[in-house]
Amino acid sequence: MLIINDLSIRYKSKSEDLPVISSLSLQLEKGESLAILGPSGCGKSTLINALSGSLPVQEGTMEFTDKGQYCPLNPKVHKIGYIPQNCGLLPWKTIRQNCLLPLKIRKEYDKYTHTEELNRLSEALNIKDILDKYPNQLSGGQLQRSAIARAFLLLPDLLLMDEPFSALDEITRTEARELFLEVWKNQRPTTILVTHSIEEALYLGSTVCVFSATGGIVKYHKANPFFGQFESDNAVYLAEKQLLREHLMTAGERVDII
Numbered sequence: 001m002l003i004i005n006d007l008s009i010r011y012k013s014k015s016e017d018l019p020v021i022s023s024l025s026l027q028l029e030k031g032e033s034l035a036i037l038g039p040s041g042c043g044k045s046t047l048i049n050a051l052s053g054s055l056p057v058q059e060g061t062m063e064f065t066d067k068g069q070y071c072p073l074n075p076k077v078h079k080i081g082y083i084p085q086n087c088g089l090l091p092w093k094t095i096r097q098n099c100l101l102p103l104k105i106r107k108e109y110d111k112y113t114h115t116e117e118l119n120r121l122s123e124a125l126n127i128k129d130i131l132d133k134y135p136n137q138l139s140g141g142q143l144q145r146s147a148i149a150r151a152f153l154l155l156p157d158l159l160l161m162d163e164p165f166s167a168l169d170e171i172t173r174t175e176a177r178e179l180f181l182e183v184w185k186n187q188r189p190t191t192i193l194v195t196h197s198i199e200e201a202l203y204l205g206s207t208v209c210v211f212s213a214t215g216g217i218v219k220y221h222k223a224n225p226f227f228g229q230f231e232s233d234n235a236v237y238l239a240e241k242q243l244l245r246e247h248l249m250t251a252g253e254r255v256d257i258i
């Protein structure tokens with residue numbers, strides 16, 4: 001289980017002291033997928049950066065529990081997969097090299113195991129033919145599917161995703177989400193996804209929460225019944241979408257694009 005307790009994060013510089021997240025508490029069961037919606041600037045990426053270890057936290061704790069033991073979240077100890085909006089692939093390395101790099105950095109690379117696993121993932125994500133190409137030779141959808149392969153190859157304890165599909169066109173995005181979910185279901189890593197799309201949150205979040213403009217939580221929906229389901233005209237689904245839209249509007253989000 002991932003336990004975030006009383007977390008506060010502020011950006012401090014000589015000229016400003018900007019509190020972004022204050023006293024945030026969250027718990028995620030192992031294998032739970034949390035989708036976070038919230039107005040622009042409320043601190044969603046800040047939280048992802050703090051969880052990935054790239055941003056210091058001023059107060060509070062982020063811990064994994066396992067068999068009753070508490071262990072502070074630590075990128076040196078825990079495997080943290082990250083799928084950013086821009087894919088984060090190194091342009092001077094091929095897709096295969098990009099995918100294997102996190103394992104090599106962690107000194108966990110095993111040629112036989114990871115070649116097999118990369119073949120399996122690249123088959124599932126439809127990137128088998130592009131493994132030896134460079135990022136600048138590929139489409140946005142291919143890049144995003146490659147970033148997904150890289151994250152899952154690591155067998156992450158925690159998978160972080162920051163608007164991973166937002167740069168893709170509608171059809172490519174739908175395909176990438178579906179392929180992502182298929183692969184996700186095989187591995188079920190504990191996941192936190194930041195998105196601006198209500199539909200994406202309902203499709204990919206077993207739990208959905210809405211952040212307020214001040215980085216708190218205004219709605220928390222455990223056991224989202226629409227997890228893994230396509231958008232539908234079903235009245236209950238539409239009502240849920242409307243409710244989330246209202247929460248977002250209360251929180252200050254522009255929702256005319258959703």
Ligand SMILES: Nc1ncnc2c1ncn2[C@@H]1O[C@H](COP(=O)(O)OP(=O)(O)OP(=O)(O)O)[C@@H](O)[C@H]1O
Nearest residue numbers: 011012018020038039040041042043044045046047
């Ligand atoms: N490195 C930084 N230094 C100072 N302030 C920052 C920094 N990064 C972000 N901020 C500020 O922190 C606040 C939260 O930013 P953050 O990127 O976490 O928001 P967000 O919810 O992810 O927004 P969006 O949905 O637009 O991506 C914003 O006011 C932003 O200007």
